[in-house]
Amino acid sequence: MTFVRVCGLSELEEDTPKRVELDGTPVSVVRTEGEVFAIHDICSHANVSLAEGEVDDCHIECWLHGSRFDLRSGKPDALPATRPVPVYPVKIEGDDVLVSLTQES
Numbered sequence: 001m002t003f004v005r006v007c008g009l010s011e012l013e014e015d016t017p018k019r020v021e022l023d024g025t026p027v028s029v030v031r032t033e034g035e036v037f038a039i040h041d042i043c044s045h046a047n048v049s050l051a052e053g054e055v056d057d058c059h060i061e062c063w064l065h066g067s068r069f070d071l072r073s074g075k076p077d078a079l080p081a082t083r084p085v086p087v088y089p090v091k092i093e094g095d096d097v098l099v100s101l102t103q104e105s
Contacts, residue, residue: 003091003098010095012036012092017060019051023103027088029097030071037071038088038099045081 006020019041020027026041028051041050043062053063059077061068067081069088074084091098 001100003100005096006099008095008096010099017051017056033058036090038090039071040085044083044085047074
């Protein structure tokens with residue numbers, strides 16, 4: 001599994017998604033509840049950036065229609081989305097946040 005540095009841990013504000021691109025793939029990186037998560041940045045329902053949404057209780061909400069996705073699994077738990085979005089493995093090395101595009105789910 002290949003990991004790529006996407007940002008510094010110190011650059012991530014709590015509960016504020018950061019949009020990055022890895023090999024053309026849009027990813028939202030989120031620091032919340034003492035962990036860092038990486039989730040595909042495009043809502044499976046409306047094709048808009050999830051990084052523009054709010055984070056609460058380990059979920060990210062799509063700003064357009066209110067679909068919520070679990071940052072751990074990518075599964076939606078609020079309509080109108082019914083399909084999950086991919087989540088990606090994250091490693092922290094010092095201040096470096098590393099993400100692999102190998103999907104966890």
